[in-house]
Structure formats: C-alpha cells, structure tokens
Amino acid sequence: MSSFNIPNVRIFDGEEIIPCGTVTVENGKITSVDATSSTTTPTHTLLPGLIDCHVHCNSAAPTALPQSLRFGVTTVCDMHNEYPNIITLRKQIEEEGDCADLKTTSFGATVENGWPGPVVLAHSKDPHVLAEVATWPKLKTKQDAKDYIRERVSEGVDYIKLMHESGTVMGAEFNMPSLELQKAVIDEAHANDLIAVAHATCRKDTLDILGVGVDGLTHQFTDQPPNQEVIDAYLKNGAHLNPTLAAMGSLTTEGKALQEQFAHDPRIQHLLPENARNNMCTCMDFAKLPGCTVDNAYETLRQLKAAGVDVVVGSDAAGPAVGTAWGLSVHQELHLLVHKCGFTPVEALKAATSINARRFRFHDRGRIQPGLRADLVLIEGNPLEDIGETLNLRSVWTKGLKCSTFA
Numbered sequence: 001m002s003s004f005n006i007p008n009v010r011i012f013d014g015e016e017i018i019p020c021g022t023v024t025v026e027n028g029k030i031t032s033v034d035a036t037s038s039t040t041t042p043t044h045t046l047l048p049g050l051i052d053c054h055v056h057c058n059s060a061a062p063t064a065l066p067q068s069l070r071f072g073v074t075t076v077c078d079m080h081n082e083y084p085n086i087i088t089l090r091k092q093i094e095e096e097g098d099c100a101d102l103k104t105t106s107f108g109a110t111v112e113n114g115w116p117g118p119v120v121l122a123h124s125k126d127p128h129v130l131a132e133v134a135t136w137p138k139l140k141t142k143q144d145a146k147d148y149i150r151e152r153v154s155e156g157v158d159y160i161k162l163m164h165e166s167g168t169v170m171g172a173e174f175n176m177p178s179l180e181l182q183k184a185v186i187d188e189a190h191a192n193d194l195i196a197v198a199h200a201t202c203r204k205d206t207l208d209i210l211g212v213g214v215d216g217l218t219h220q221f222t223d224q225p226p227n228q229e230v231i232d233a234y235l236k237n238g239a240h241l242n243p244t245l246a247a248m249g250s251l252t253t254e255g256k257a258l259q260e261q262f263a264h265d266p267r268i269q270h271l272l273p274e275n276a277r278n279n280m281c282t283c284m285d286f287a288k289l290p291g292c293t294v295d296n297a298y299e300t301l302r303q304l305k306a307a308g309v310d311v312v313v314g315s316d317a318a319g320p321a322v323g324t325a326w327g328l329s330v331h332q333e334l335h336l337l338v339h340k341c342g343f344t345p346v347e348a349l350k351a352a353t354s355i356n357a358r359r360f361r362f363h364d365r366g367r368i369q370p371g372l373r374a375d376l377v378l379i380e381g382n383p384l385e386d387i388g389e390t391l392n393l394r395s396v397w398t399k400g401l402k403c404s405t406f407a
C-alpha cells in the first residue's frame with residue numbers, strides 16, 4: 001500500500017484547528033500530523049471523513065456506499081436493514097472498494113405491523129419489498145428481546161436500533177412495542193456492551209423511550225416545542241440526539257426549497273445521478289398532525305445544545321424514500337445546524353466527525369490523528385468559517401485510498 005503526504009493544508013482534526021500543516025498516510029493509516037510554518041494562507045482544508053450516523057441502504061442499493069463516499073462521507077451507520085442486505089454491502093466494500101464503510105444494527109427491533117412498515121410500504125408495494133418486510137423481527141416478550149440481541153451479536157452489529165413510533169405525527173395509530181419490551185431490548189443491548197438508539201418523532205414517544213434508558217434518539221420531534229422535561233430526560237441518560245433536520249423538513253414539506261437548492265448545486269452535479277437528484281427534490285410529506293413544524297425541531301435543538309447534550313449528524317438518507325440523497329444530505333444537515341440552530345461551522349463539523357465517533361464508540365476514526373484510519377476529505381476553501389464550502393470537494397480518501405471520482 002502507498003504512502004503519501006497532504007502538505008500545506010488547513011487541518012481540522014475533529015476537535016482542533018491547525019492553521020497550516022501536513023498529514024502523512026502510510027498503509028491506510030494516518031502516521032503523522034505536523035504543523036508547518038507557511039507565509040501564505042492554505043487554499044485547502046483537510047477534514048476527517050464525515051460520519052453519517054443514520055442511513056438506510058435499502059435493498060442493498062449498490063449506489064448507496066459509493067455515492068456517500070463521493071460526498072466525503074467515509075462511514076455510514078445503517079439504522080435498519082435486512083441482514084442479507086448487510087452481507088451484500090459488506091461484500092461490496094470488500095470486493096469493489098470505493099465505498100463508504102458500513103456500520104449496522106442489521107434488523108431494527110421491530111414488532112408486527114409496527115414502524116417502519118408503514119413508511120416502507122408507502123414507498124413500494126413491490127413483492128420483493130413485501131417479502132423483505134415479512135422477515136423483520138416480531139418481538140413480543142422479554143425472551144424475544146434476549147433472542148433478538150443474541151442474533152444481532154452473532155451478525156457482528158455495531159449498535160441496536162429501536163422503533164418507538166406511535167404514529168402521532170402522521171395522524172395514524174401504529175402498533176408499537178410496550179415500554180417493558182423496549183426496556184428489555186435496551187438492557188440486553190447494554191449487557192452485551194452495545195449502545196441502543198431509538199426512532200421517535202413526537203415529544204411523548206421521545207420522553208417515553210428516554211425514560212427506559214435509551215442512549216440516543218435518531219430524530220428530533222416536530223409536533224411540540226421543547227420543554228424542561230425533555231432536556232432533563234436527555235441529561236439524565238447522558239443521551240445524544242441525531243436530529244435528522246433535513247428529513248424532518250421533508251416530512252413536513254418545509255424543507256423543499258433547501259432540498260432543491262442542494263440537489264441543484266452546480267458544484268456537485270457530477271456527483272449526483274439524475275434519479276437521486278429528482279428523489280431529493282420530492283418531500284415525504286407524512287406529517288399530517290396540525291401544528292407540526294421544523295421550527296419546533298430547531299428550537300429544541302438550540303435548547304439541548306445549550307444544555308450540553310451531544311448532537312450528532314445523521315441524514316436518514318434512504319432510497320426509494322424521498323427527500324434525501326446519500327452523502328449530499330449530510331451537507332444539508334450541516335447547513336441547517338449552522339443556519340437554523342446556532343452551531344458554529346466547527347461545532348457542526350465536530351458533530352459529523354469526532355462526536356459521532358465518540359458516541360458510537362468508533363475509536364479508529366472521526367479524528368485526524370496518528371494511528372487512526374486515513375479517512376479524509378479535502379475541501380477547497382475554508383468550511384470552518386463558511387459551512388457552505390464543504391461542497392467544494394476536491395478529494396476523499398478511505399483507509400488511505402483515494403475515491404475514484406477524484407483520481
């Protein structure tokens with residue numbers, strides 16, 4: 001394997017900024033990070049590979065991982081998928097390369113006729129999809145929870161994903177797991193040294209699932225403004241929040257203009273297939289409850305941030321689900337954190353790198369440090385001051401190998 005230097009760049013190492021420095025990579029790992037003195041200001045900025053802690057590579061779509069990588073996302077966390085698809089995706093990484101790395105929960109902790117059945121079947125009634133849905137777990141008892149975790153451990157999963165969706169925001173009533181069952185899944189995950197994160201989209205579901213010990217949420221609710229109870233519940237658990245603001249905007253349709261702006265950004269047209277662009281410009285439009293607004297999400301996020309709750313970046317990008325695009329939606333999420341929720345560009349980039357890595361215990365990535373994976377993104381300009389510059393993508397490396405788009 002090759003060794004190379006990236007000289008005279010501004011470096012954001014995931015925590016700190018080095019105004020000018022050189023990074024050396026050998027055999028897929030970062031071996032040194034040195035500050036250098038230069039009389040000129042660097043024209044480029046080097047970032048740790050971005051981590052998208054919430055995607056769905058539905059049907060093991062062969063475009064999911066390469067497209068993520070082209071947009072500087074070197075790690076994606078699949079948040080519910082059929083295990084055979086995970087095997088296919090792992091094989092794609094191994095055999096073809098040029099892919100974002102994949103972390104997974106494999107199958108989420110689903111119940112019969114519960115989430116995400118309604119959303120998956122709303123997008124497709126394809127017999128293949130129906131057959132996949134039929135293979136999902138149908139948890140009922142504490143013993144089922146134990147068996148479920150044992151199976152996931154045997155599949156080598158990285159965390160556990162729970163589904164706590166009553167249907168409130170969608171104006172529906174879905175079958176949902178009891179809190180007793182959710183607690184059993186969470187306790188069993190913890191007994192196996194796995195973190196447990198949960199889907200919830202209304203304030204009540206969020207409070208309920210935090211109340212049984214979950215380690216993180218995979219959405220921010222839009223149905224209600226924040227209250228002290230929510231903030232206290234996050235603090236009590238030391239839980240993190242992956243707000244998926246872009247996906248919430250697609251849910252309420254308030255995000256449409258921004259989705260279009262990102263999908264049509266002239267800088268990335270060569271990175272985004274036309275069907276992916278069209279998909280991103282369409283809204284999910286599931287939020288049927290009157291009063292649902294992304295402003296509730298933004299305000300909650302501002303308050304949680306002020307209270308010191310860890311916020312992590314995950315897009316919920318999925319296909320055939322609409323409103324998002326693998327890789328690109330992470331950049332939209334960074335934009336929303338900065339322009340709607342009071343994050344500095346550096347705080348937003350931390351949420352997509354070092355904080356994501358710490359929360360998910362990915363100790364080999366998320367920073368630019370000797371010994372870590374050489375997952376790197378080279379940006380022209382300075383996204384540490386203007387977050388919009390993250391789309392000036394000039395190169396992406398995963399384990400020291402350059403993404404073919406930039407070769």
Ligand SMILES: [Zn+2]
Nearest residue numbers: 054056079316
């Ligand atoms: Zn999701």
